[in-house]
Amino acid sequence: MVESISSITIRSLYISSVASFSAFIIAILISLWLSKSKRRMDMLSPILEALVGIPTTVIGLLVYMLLCPRGPLGFFKLLYTPYAIMLGEFFVALPTATSYMARHFYNVRENVKELVLSLGSSNEKFITVLILRELVPILLSSYLIAFSRTIGELGVALIAGGGIEGYTNVLTTAIALQTSLGNYEYAIWIGIILITITLLIVVVVKLLGEYVLWK
Amino acid sequence: MGQRRMKSLIVLIVLLMVLIAASTYVITMHNSLFIQPQVTITVSTTTSLYQIGVLDTLLNDFNNFTHANVKFNVLAKGSGEALRLLADGSACFAFVHAPSLELQYLEQGKIERLAIFAYNEFIIVGPRTDPANVNEAQNAIEAFKRIYYAGERGLARFVSRGDLSGTNVRELQIWRLANLSPEGKSWYLKTSQGMAQTLIMADNIQAYTLTDIGSWLKLKNQGKIQNLVELEKDPSYLLNVYSFYISKSPACNNTNILNVAYKFKEYITSRGQDLIIEKYKGLLNPVRGNETMVLQSWEALTKLK
Numbered sequence: 192m193v194e195s196i197s198s199i200t201i202r203s204l205y206i207s208s209v210a211s212f213s214a215f216i217i218a219i220l221i222s223l224w225l226s227k228s229k230r231r232m233d234m235l236s237p238i239l240e241a242l243v244g245i246p247t248t249v250i251g252l253l254v255y256m257l258l259c260p261r262g263p264l265g266f267f268k269l270l271y272t273p274y275a276i277m278l279g280e281f282f283v284a285l286p287t288a289t290s291y292m293a294r295h296f297y298n299v300r301e302n303v304k305e306l307v308l309s310l311g312s313s314n315e316k317f318i319t320v321l322i323l324r325e326l327v328p329i330l331l332s333s334y335l336i337a338f339s340r341t342i343g344e345l346g347v348a349l350i351a352g353g354g355i356e357g358y359t360n361v362l363t364t365a366i367a368l369q370t371s372l373g374n375y376e377y378a379i380w381i382g383i384i385l386i387t388i389t390l391l392i393v394v395v396v397k398l399l400g401e402y403v404l405w406k
Numbered sequence: 407m408g409q410r411r412m413k414s415l416i417v418l419i420v421l422l423m424v425l426i427a428a429s430t431y432v433i434t435m436h437n438s439l440f441i442q443p444q445v446t447i448t449v450s451t452t453t454s455l456y457q458i459g460v461l462d463t464l465l466n467d468f469n470n471f472t473h474a475n476v477k478f479n480v481l482a483k484g485s486g487e488a489l490r491l492l493a494d495g496s497a498c499f500a501f502v503h504a505p506s507l508e509l510q511y512l513e514q515g516k517i518e519r520l521a522i523f524a525y526n527e528f529i530i531v532g533p534r535t536d537p538a539n540v541n542e543a544q545n546a547i548e549a550f551k552r553i554y555y556a557g558e559r560g561l562a563r564f565v566s567r568g569d570l571s572g573t574n575v576r577e578l579q580i581w582r583l584a585n586l587s588p589e590g591k592s593w594y595l596k597t598s599q600g601m602a603q604t605l606i607m608a609d610n611i612q613a614y615t616l617t618d619i620g621s622w623l624k625l626k627n628q629g630k631i632q633n634l635v636e637l638e639k640d641p642s643y644l645l646n647v648y649s650f651y652i653s654k655s656p657a658c659n660n661t662n663i664l665n666v667a668y669k670f671k672e673y674i675t676s677r678g679q680d681l682i683i684e685k686y687k688g689l690l691n692p693v694r695g696n697e698t699m700v701l702q703s704w705e706a707l708t709k710l711k
Contacts, residue, residue: 217422217425220421220422255496259494259495259496260494260495260496260655260656260657261494261495261655261657265657270496271448271479271481271496353448353479353481354481354482355448355479355480355481356480358479359479368482370600370603371453371482371599371600371602371603372453372456372457372600372602373457373600373602373603373605373606373625373628373630375606
């Protein structure tokens, strides 16, 4: 009756990597635009930082209202599908990734600008190239932040995804469902897997970044 | 400089819109590719049926027996949430046990009952020592009164689901019948969680609670309950009636779904009844033979406000 942990794990990885990757791409664009001027940073980054704190259950509810049959996007019939979870998790990860990236982009940009000015050049293109080189480690860690936020969140997956066995059941909803059925032992096993995955991915990506990408 | 900024902003917005359009296109294509070949129906159910395992058995057997090849996506929720999802059309089928809530949605014309298919009972469970003497109560109302006064004297505690599930709704009805309000008392704990968690919590802190007999026996047999015992049964106030509903929302108004609904109604009132006796004796009783009795008590239960 209970579906295998491995299929839940694969589904979880798939859903949260799609969600976090799309959030990551959009976050890069937004942060590039934000970090270009101090005024934008001062005005918008506090808002972003506030958005980071929105509970995922609230985002889940908003996605539910958006996608439910009477909602504005109801005709897509996306409620209780993996895509609904991806959509919600996208909004969960976006502010986190953006606020982290924008702050670092801005700092890097300021440093590089000073450097370039001190070298007696003011070529915008030159600055951009230098910045991009400095950005790789920041990009990696911001992707990781986005990923761990999406794989570990429950609110969206439960409300917009429903935790349907064999379809939208991810690690966190499996924990919630098994807990609500009183199977605490099974739930804790899934919990251990969740922790292991997040740790493993962080370690692997960090190592890859340190030893492969720039050495 | 300002114009360049404007330009880049516009480019960004256009890019975003293209991305969103492209992704929605891919998603809708995807859906039509993978889901159309079979009928998919979202089913919301009270957790108790899910936990006993009867719903899975019935849905699978329905598919095998009628060769319907329907994919059922099951959402296990409390009856309150299950009914709300049904009324929204987010789920097209629902299996619930909260007569007074059901009546509200029935009166609004948002849902339709196709069958009452099973019943069992709620029981009051509590610590073995029974500090409130619930054991000696004549009926459920008296039992709740005893718990209330024992609670006020600091002798007993009561754990409530607090989530508008079928069990919670019944509990609130009985408090009302007893003319007592435990709301806000320090001995009255609301968990807002499922039946199993609530039972385990009551077990851990040696408190009283109301439970359906299915979830209780299931947990008891798994050895997860050590300190609680059955204290009170009451056939008049504690009958637990499970019904099968469909949504009247436009989202569910399609011939495929309605066909399955009427086929399933057929099934659950005939072959499904045998299956319930055969596999879930003691946990759940089929209504066949007792239809009028169960219907009457369902009606009586909707009137307990």
